[in-house]
Amino acid sequence: MSETRRGLLGASLLSAFGLMSASSVVRAAAATSDDQGETGIPIYAKTLAGGAVLLVPESDHKIRAYDVVPRDGARLPEPPFDTNELIRNSRFRLVAIESRVVRVRGMRLHISGGFLLNSLASLDVTPMKWGEIHPPHRHPHRPHD
Amino acid sequence: MKSILRIVILIDRMIEGPGGASDREFVFVVKLSKFCNLRCRYCYEHAELHVRERMGLATVEKLFADIDKFGEYLSAFGISPTFSFVWHGGEPLLVPSQYFREVTALQTKHIRDFPYSNSVQSNLYGSNASALAYIIASNWQLGISIDFAPGVREGRTHRDSHPTVIANAEALHKSGMAFGVVSTLGKHNAGSIVDAYDWVEEFAHSWRILPLFEGGPETAIEELRLPDDEIAEIYSAIFDRRSKGRRHIPIDPIDGLASAALLKMAGARDEPDFRRDVLDCVFVVNVNGDIYTRPFAYDARHCMGNINVNGMSGLIRSPAYLECQRIIQRGKQENCSVCRHRGYCNSALMHEHWSVTPKDGRRLCVHPRLGIDAIENELRNAGVDRSTIGAWARNWLGAVPTELDVAAA
Numbered sequence: 001m002s003e004t005r006r007g008l009l010g011a012s013l014l015s016a017f018g019l020m021s022a023s024s025v026v027r028a029a030a031a032t033s034d035d036q037g038e039t040g041i042p043i044y045a046k047t048l049a050g051g052a053v054l055l056v057p058e059s060d061h062k063i064r065a066y067d068v069v070p071r072d073g074a075r076l077p078e079p080p081f082d083t084n085e086l087i088r089n090s091r092f093r094l095v096a097i098e099s100r101v102v103r104v105r106g107m108r109l110h111i112s113g114g115f116l117l118n119s120l121a122s123l124d125v126t127p128m129k130w131g132e133i134h135p136p137h138r139h140p141h142r143p144h145d
Numbered sequence: 146m147k148s149i150l151r152i153v154i155l156i157d158r159m160i161e162g163p164g165g166a167s168d169r170e171f172v173f174v175v176k177l178s179k180f181c182n183l184r185c186r187y188c189y190e191h192a193e194l195h196v197r198e199r200m201g202l203a204t205v206e207k208l209f210a211d212i213d214k215f216g217e218y219l220s221a222f223g224i225s226p227t228f229s230f231v232w233h234g235g236e237p238l239l240v241p242s243q244y245f246r247e248v249t250a251l252q253t254k255h256i257r258d259f260p261y262s263n264s265v266q267s268n269l270y271g272s273n274a275s276a277l278a279y280i281i282a283s284n285w286q287l288g289i290s291i292d293f294a295p296g297v298r299e300g301r302t303h304r305d306s307h308p309t310v311i312a313n314a315e316a317l318h319k320s321g322m323a324f325g326v327v328s329t330l331g332k333h334n335a336g337s338i339v340d341a342y343d344w345v346e347e348f349a350h351s352w353r354i355l356p357l358f359e360g361g362p363e364t365a366i367e368e369l370r371l372p373d374d375e376i377a378e379i380y381s382a383i384f385d386r387r388s389k390g391r392r393h394i395p396i397d398p399i400d401g402l403a404s405a406a407l408l409k410m411a412g413a414r415d416e417p418d419f420r421r422d423v424l425d426c427v428f429v430v431n432v433n434g435d436i437y438t439r440p441f442a443y444d445a446r447h448c449m450g451n452i453n454v455n456g457m458s459g460l461i462r463s464p465a466y467l468e469c470q471r472i473i474q475r476g477k478q479e480n481c482s483v484c485r486h487r488g489y490c491n492s493a494l495m496h497e498h499w500s501v502t503p504k505d506g507r508r509l510c511v512h513p514r515l516g517i518d519a520i521e522n523e524l525r526n527a528g529v530d531r532s533t534i535g536a537w538a539r540n541w542l543g544a545v546p547t548e549l550d551v552a553a554a
Contacts, residue, residue: 005388005527010537012388015395016403017541021491024404027413029542031535040535045542061414105543 022107023063023116030057042083044068048103052076054086054094055109055116063116065102065109066094169219172229172427173208174439176200177244179432181235183268183306185298187329187369189360189443194235202247204434204453209255211456216259218458228261237265238272242279249283264288266327268298269313270306287324288353289314293341294334297369311344318348325349330376331357331369339382346392353397354383356512358499360443373502377515384520398500399520402513405490406521411534414488417481425469425496428457436460438469440498447472476501480510486517 017025030040040057047053052068070076074091086092102109110117177200179193188194212228219226230252232245252261264286267277280287291310292298298306317324326349330338338354345352357370371379380399387394408414427439434452441447447469449460460466473496481492494500494513501508 002528006529006533008388009524009527009529010533010540012384012390012393013403013407013537014393014541015400016407017538018395019400019404020408024408024413024415025538025541027415028408028411028534029538031411031413031531031538043539043542105541 022104022109025107026055026063026109026116027057030055030063042087044077044079044081044083044086045104046076048105053097053102053104053109054083056087064114065097065111065116067097069093069095168225168227169426170227170229171215171219172231174231174233174427174429175205175208176233176430176432177235177237177240179235180239181268182239182271182300183236183298184301185329186365187297187331187357187361189358190235191361198432199240199244200430200432200434202244202251205248206251206255207434207456208430208452209251211458212256212261213258215457215461218461226259228256228259230261230263232263232265234266236268236270236272238267238269238276238280240276241273242275245276245279245283262286266290268306269310269317270300271309272313281322287317287322288327289324289349290327290329291341292328292331292334293337293344297331297333315348323350325351325353327353327355329357330354330371330379332371333369335371335375335379338379339386342383342386342390342394346387346390346394349394351395351397354380354399355499359503360498373512374515376512377519380512380516381519381523385523398494398497398513398516401491401493402516403520405486405517406524407534407537409486409489409517410521410524410529411531411538417488417492425473427496438466440473440496441469442498476508479507484510484514486514490517 020028026043027040029043032041039059042057043055045053045055054066054068056064056066058064068076068086069092071091071093077086077092087094096114097111098114099112102111178196178198179190180197180199181188181190181194184191184194216226216228232248248263252263262285263280263283265280266288267290269289289310290298291314292307295305295307298310300306314324314326326345328334328338328341334341342352356376357366359366380402383396384399384403387396387399425438425440428449429437429439429442430452431437431443434454436449436452436457437443437447438449447465449463449465449469452460455463476495477492480495481487481490484490490513494510495508500510500513502511503509
C-alpha cells in the first residue's frame with residue numbers, strides 16, 4: 001500500500017521538480033539513504049547536445065562536473081547502472097568541464113571552475129512571475145521566425 | 146549616478162554566471178479598463194468596477210514602442226528577455242475585438258527584436274463573443290477566475306455568476322480551447338476547493354490558488370480571509386487530492402511549496418543569496434499609464450512613473466524602482482534569513498502580495514512556511530525519505546528510469 005502511495009506521490013510531483021533549478025535537482029538526485037552519509041552518489045545524465053555528463057558530489061557540498069568520453073569506439077552507457085562504476089571503468093574517460101552551460105532535460109546546468117554553480121532559484125522559470133495566469137506552455141510570438 | 150551603478154549591480158546579479166545568457170520573462174499586467182460585469186466582494190478593484198474608461202491606444206503604443214530598447218538594455222547584461230502581456234481588468238473581454246486587433250497591430254509594428262506572448266484574465270461571465278473569438282484565433286492564453294463557491298462572485302444585480310461561468314468554461318473546453326484557472330481562496334470556498342480539483346483536472350491545464358489578500362473592501366476581507374494555518378491545511382489536502390487524481394495539473398503555489406519540502410527532505414541545501422533575485426520583473430500598468438512593480442501596485446509612494454512619459458528602459462532605473470527592491474530585500478532579511486526553510490525555499494514568495502501576512506506594519510511569511518511543513522508531513526507519512534526523493538530526482542533528470550516513468554505516463 002505504502003509503495004503504491006509513494007508511486008502516486010512521485011508522479012504528482014512532476015511539476016514541483018520542474019520548478020527547481022537545475023543545480024537543486026542534481027543535489028536532490030545525489031541523495032541516497034540517510035545512512036550513506038552526506039556526499040551522495042554521482043549523477044549521470046545525457047545532454048540535449050548528445051553527450052553525457054557525470055556530476056560527482058564532494059564532501060564540501062560542491063558538485064564536480066565531467067564530460068563522459070567513451071574510448072575506442074565504446075558507446076555511452078544506458079542507465080540504470082552503478083554510476084560509481086563509471087569512474088573506475090577504463091572504457092570511459094572523464095574530462096573535467098571548466099566552464100560551460102549544459103542542457104539536460106530542458107534545464108541548464110551552469111558549470112564554472114569545474115563545479116556546478118549553486119542556484120536555489122531557477123531563473124529560467126522566473127520564480128517571481130505573478131501574471132495571474134500560470135500556463136505551463138506558452139506560444140511566444142517571435143517576430144522574425 | 147549611484148542609482149545607475151546600483152541597477153547595474155542588480156542586473157549583474159541576475160545572471161547565472163559565466164556560462165551564458167539567462168532567459169528571463171518580463172511580465173506586464175496591463176489594466177485595460179476597470180469596468181466589470183461582476184462585483185466580487187473581495188476585489189481589489191472594487192471601488193472602480195463601474196468606471197468605463199479604457200486605456201488609450203496611444204498609451205498601449207507608448208508601452209510597446211520602448212520594448213525593443215528595454216530588451217536591448219537587458220541584453221547588454223547577458224539577459225535574454227521574453228515579454229509577456231497579461232491583459233487584465235475589470236473584465237478585459239468586455240472590450241470590443243477591434244481593440245485587441247489594434248493592440249496586435251501595434252505589437253507587430255513596434256516589437257521586432259524580442260519574443261513576446263499575450264494572455265487574458267477573464268471571469269468568462271457574459272464576455273464579448275467577438276473579443277473571445279479573436280483571442281482564441283490569435284492563440285493567446287486564457288485564464289479564467291473561478292472560486293468554486295456561490296455567493297461571493299456576483300453580478301451587478303446580485304445574481305451568482307458561478308453556474309454561468311462553469312457552463313461557459315465547459316463549453317469552451319468542449320470547443321478545444323485550453324485555459325488555466327485562478328481561484329481566490331477564502332472562507333467562502335474553504336469547504337469546496339479541495340473537491341474542485343476534480344473539475345480542474347477535467348477541464349483546465351493549470352491552477353493558481355491565491356489566498357485572499359488586502360486591497361478590496363476591508364469588511365469583506367476581514368470576513369472572508371482565512372487564518373494562515375487553515376490555508377496550509379487546504380494546500381496539504383489539495384496536494385493529497387492531486388496525488389490520487391487521474392491527470393497531473395500544475396498548481397501554483399503548491400508546486401513551489403512541494404519543491405522546498407523535497408529539497409529539505411533530500412538535504413539539498415543551497416546557501417541563498419537574497420540579493421540574486423531582487424530584480425522584480427512583473428509590472429502592473431494602470432489604465433492611465435502609471436506603472437508599478439507587482440508587490441507595490443497602486444501604492445502612489447512606489448509608482449515608478451508613467452509609461453506615457455518614460456519608457457521601461459528609463460523607468461527601470463528610477464529611484465522608485467530601486468526603493469521597491471530595497472523593501473523586498475528587507476522583507477527577505479526579516480523573514481527568510483531566520484526561516485527554518487532557508488536554503489530550500491527560493492524566497493520568491495516574498496515577492497508575492499498574497500503570500501505575506503501583514504502584521505504591525507511588517508510583512509510576515511506565515512502560511513507558505515506552514516504549507517511546506519504540511520507537505521513535508523504528507524510525504525513522511527507516506528514513507529517518503531531521502532533516498533526516495535533521490536530516485537525521483539534522478540528519474541526527472543532522465544538519469545535512471547524507474548517505475549515512475551510508467552506511473553507518470
